[in-house]
Amino acid sequence: MSVQEQQRHYPSTQYLLPADQEEALRLNGQHRIITKTFEDRLFLAPLNLMSGDKVLESAAGSGIWAIDFSADHSSKGIDIDIECIDITAQQYPEISPPNIHFSVHSITSLPPQWTNTFSYAHQRLIVLAMNDALWRSAIKELFRVLKPGGWLELVEFETKRFHYGGVGPSSEKLCSVAEKLFTAKGIVQGVSDYLRPLLAEAGFVDIDCQTRDVPVGGRRSTAEGGNGYTGEQWGEGWMGVKVPVLKGGGYGVANTSEEFDALVQASVKEWNESKEVYTTFYTIAARKPASSPELCV
Template sequence: MTEDHRQRYYASEQYLLPADKTEIARLDLQHRVFTKAFENRLSLAPLKLQSGDRVLESAAGTGIWAPEFSEENSKNGIILDIEYIDISDKQFLRKPPPNIHFSLRSAIDLPAEWNETFSYVHQRLIIVALNDSLWRKAISEFFRVLLPGGWLEIVEIDTNCYRDSYVGPYTNKLQALTLSMFAEKGMLVDLAPYFPPLLKEIGFVDVQFEVRRARIGRSGES
């Protein structure tokens, strides 16, 4: 393994994806694909936010979601105080406005002083980073830092997303290799049935679940 190759990845052995310019472009494109799949909405939770409310974005990636969510709310006269966290700042290419604050933190170990702080926690796409025990820690932390009545929104992919559509042999091979890699790392490959009982066990109520399809490649327009 060369030095350049080592520099492309996080120090964490648990996280499977790189941290380089190619990954930055992929993450920003992924954000646009997901936003389009949600009818150009940045959140599906039934939020009733007010100015001064605090929002947490966990595993922020390139930091693209928080400024857009802040701007969307500010157009309605709602000025939010947003914290966004990640285990690395290497992928941040944008300077956030003064109401958005970044810190190097992991979702499984949030500050003790954040108890019952946030009205909304937004978590997206860390299936490649957490196994069962780490998911339990992360969701327990989200529950702890949410205000009573606050909302947690988790967005994840279905690793069996090609099962209902025709794909060619290369895509099938890629999926098989991906599932094998997840199994080797002890990661969960089917989160849809996993989340609802876990969320209720930890203390969440009014647990809701939605499935969205995102078209990519030549058949998509994203």
């Protein structure tokens, strides 16, 4: 493993992607893709926030969603406080608006004093860190910290094999590596079918799931006026899982850093030459009942 790979920051052995400034740049670009995918909307939950309301952003990363969300509401004369949490501060901005607060917390164990605090909680793209036990703890915590009547919105992408984009020999091999890695880490797949009953079990109501397919490779990227990823952009995400793959022994496909790099580069070429590759994003909105007993957690 190269010195550069060793220097990438992985906040836990469970989370498959790094949390560093290189990853923050990728996430910022992905933020624009996701926002455009959902018709230039930062949220789909039926919100009616008022000045003074508190918002939680879980898995905040670089904070780009919170900054855009705050600016959008401020332009309408609505001043809100946003609490951004992540399990590491590595990607947090050095300067941020005074109403946005960054702290280090795990979504599975939030401060006790936050019970019934937030009018809205937003969480995006943590599926590559979550097994069943972690998801259950996270959903219970999100229910607890929301105000009665408050909304939760989860944004995730599909991790099932047929969404990966195996359109040639190299990308098929890459898909097989990911499938073995996900199995080894207990990553929950089929998140939309999994999360909806879990939310209901936790006590949420008015659960609504919307999906959007996003092209990868052969069609234009968002940066070029399209609505998807270039093969190179999609490849950057795959490069993020290189260290966990190598630590797992390569899963019989990519045993060295050089082999993994070559596999991703060849896959990028296959994606760019295909018009059939896509990924699917979900946004799942759910409401905490206006009057309900708290779960024992």
